[in-house]
Amino acid sequence: MQVTAMRRWVARHERIADALPAVALLVVAVGAAAAGDSGWREPRAAGVAWTALSCVPLVFRSRWPLPVVVLTLAVDLTAMAVAPDRVLAPAASLVAVYTLATRSDRRTAWTVGVLAAVAVAGVYAAGHQEPLLVGTSLLRLDFVIAATALGDAVRSRRLHLARVEERAERAERTRETEARRRVTEERVRIARDLHDVVAHHITLVNAQAGVAHHLMRTDPDRAYEALAHIKETSRAALDELRATVGLLRQPDDAPDSRAPLPGLADLDTLVGGIRAGGLSVTVSRTGLVRPVAPATELTAYRIVQESLTNTHKHARAAHADVVLDYGASTLRVTVSDDGRPRAPKGPGTGHGLIGMRERATAIGGTLTAGPQPDGGFRVVAELPLSLTPATA
CATH class of the missing domain: 3.30.565.10 (Histidine kinase-like ATPase, C-terminal domain)
Structure with missing residues (x-):
């Protein structure tokens, strides 16, 4: 329930949710720019400016994930080349790559992720004059790969949960449909039983009553016998009606006599x-x-x-x-x-x-x-x- 409520909030406030990582990166960038060897000092504007510029596209990362990756990566790579020691790079690109992996297919996500990882590692290695796959350069490559893998895992998890919810909803609809079908079949069956019982016994009662009426004056003994048959037939009808109506009782109803089905x-x-x-x-x-x-x-x-x-x-x-x-x-x-x-x-x-x-x-x-x-x-x-x- 909490996860569903969070998803609904994010869906309603998509722009705010997209901007939250940018705000967090700016706070970290200001803190990093103000920290020095001998304590706190006034933040260096260059580093904060580059970080802020790379974070601007993140506001639109859910709507246009691939263009946002291109823009943030371009700003981060430029900052890494111009001021390699004074920027928090490529943090914005990591957020953009992660977002792309959560919202695109796996092939696109990994293609862009690998290219971004190689570009980040290559620019960093060139700016610091160190081998491409050694030390900090390799660490930055790993960061981009990790962001891609994390986004891909989140996308797979969301897809799995969506399928589970869909199956649950489908099963619920199927159960409701099956329940309605069974209720309809039961109503039809009971209606058939009632028709058979009523039509049969009332027909016999009517015929026997006619015989009794015809013989009442001319042959009272046979008329009396016909009346006895009417009594037996009506009692049988009541027993079968009671058994049929008993099928409609709820489990907590008081018990009643029920004749077995014929x-x-x-x-x-x-x-x-x-x-x-x-x-x-x-x-x-x-x-x-x-x-x-x-x-x-x-x-x-x-x-x-x-x-x-x-x-x-x-x-x-x-x-x-x-x-x-x-x-x-x-x-x-x-x-x-x-x-x-x-x-x-x-x-x-x-x-x-x-x-x-x-x-x-x-x-x-x-x-x-x-x-x-x-x-x-x-x-x-x-x-x-x-x-x-x-x-x-």
């Missing part, structure tokens, strides 16, 4: 309710009957439930067949009825058919639905017996 073992109860509503239903199983993934069980149950509900509501059928075919790796669910012949309307676009198709697709299966040539309607779903981690 599966293929509950088909007999489902079909019993449909038969009580007046529709004859036959259930058959082919292949090697064996346990399947829980998600596949729930999907198969909901497809059979929705298909039989649609048959009862819309088909005016007398009989429906449910076939569960256990294959090598898939469970084929077929629900067909003998309703009146209807003109082909293509794949269904109602919410029930859309929900069934979405359920099958969500676990890696497929679903087709449409009228049969000789009348009636058929729904066929191909569902995987076991789920991969991606679809589980």
Whole structure:
């Protein structure tokens, strides 16, 4: 946090931040010019003037780093040639070279840095009549190289931190997107469950109520039996609604009774309710009957439930067949009825058919639905017996 705040301050006050090294060098230059062998004296103006002249371009070092290196180096080299013993050189050039290394690519930084180092060492060696790579000349060459290396390291560090921050921001955005996607999928799934539960049970209640109303005067015993079925169906609807709504509870909510999610073992109860509503239903199983993934069980149950509900509501059928075919790796669910012949309307676009198709697709299966040539309607779903981690 402190580093980020400092960067923001520097970005807002770039000119002031650029001038700070120049001010520091001027203070040092004044102190160096005033120091003598026998104590303090009045600063020598020549040395301070050369230092001040070389520091002027530093005010623009962040905006134009390469021209600033050229200008400061030109002033420092001139000062070293004219007054080799009276200037604080090449301090301004070191700051300029460091700034260039932090703000340019590595190739440019090192090319300029090496050339500047050779120039500084060569001018100093010529002014003091000593070998190029010996003693103080070599020390000044090392200073320029060190300034370049330090700037390059700072640039690399900044680049690394920027990449880390970018990855963190990208990961945060990805997590938010994934969370929103999961929430949307969960809302759609719960909406499908609510649709299946409400549509199925209300359809049965309506049918059984009609039977009871029709037989109330002519056959009270059968009417009473229909009312008993209404009671059982409504209680089952409440249990499934409670289980579905229970998914919306927060972890700290008070516990409540929740019915387990239905599966293929509950088909007999489902079909019993449909038969009580007046529709004859036959259930058959082919292949090697064996346990399947829980998600596949729930999907198969909901497809059979929705298909039989649609048959009862819309088909005016007398009989429906449910076939569960256990294959090598898939469970084929077929629900067909003998309703009146209807003109082909293509794949269904109602919410029930859309929900069934979405359920099958969500676990890696497929679903087709449409009228049969000789009348009636058929729904066929191909569902995987076991789920991969991606679809589980």
